[in-house]
Amino acid sequence: MATTSSGGEPAHTIADREVxxxxxxxxxxxxxxxxxxxxxxxxxxxxxxxxxxKTRSFxxxxxxxxxxxxxxxxxxxxxxxxxxxxxxxxxxxxxLHGESRDDPNAF
Numbered sequence: 001m002a003t004t005s006s007g008g009e010p011a012h013t014i015a016d017r018e019v020x021x022x023x024x025x026x027x028x029x030x031x032x033x034x035x036x037x038x039x040x041x042x043x044x045x046x047x048x049x050x051x052x053x054k055t056r057s058f059x060x061x062x063x064x065x066x067x068x069x070x071x072x073x074x075x076x077x078x079x080x081x082x083x084x085x086x087x088x089x090x091x092x093x094x095x096l097h098g099e100s101r102d103d104p105n106a107f
Contacts (some may be wrong), residue, residue: 019107033090039066046070062087065101081106 025032035041039058046053050073057067066082079099086094098106 029090033093036093037087037089042066043068060084060087 037060039055043053043055047070052071053068055068062084064084068080070078081100082095082097084095096106
């Protein structure tokens with residue numbers, strides 16, 4: 001949803017930046033939830049194929065953060081940061097993801 005500002009340019013709302021991802025996985029909900037909530041599991045599957053993930057800090061709770069670096073197969077490092085906004089076991093995880101806490105492009 002975009003609205004127009006007085007200057008004629010779109011004024012963006014949070015809904016403009018919302019991404020909803022859902023996927024059906026043939027496993028018990030509790031097991032899938034655990035794979036997302038425990039860093040020892042999350043670091044094994046997070047990111048594109050060929051990437052590795054190194055965690056600097058991880059605290060899975062509302063308001064907690066995951067600070068990590070994704071290492072690309074070409075040697076490029078990607079600084080990443082997530083804060084957990086909503087946690088409803090084993091149904092939903094809402095998060096804010098960007099390069100840092102101050103990233104204006106976080107989604």
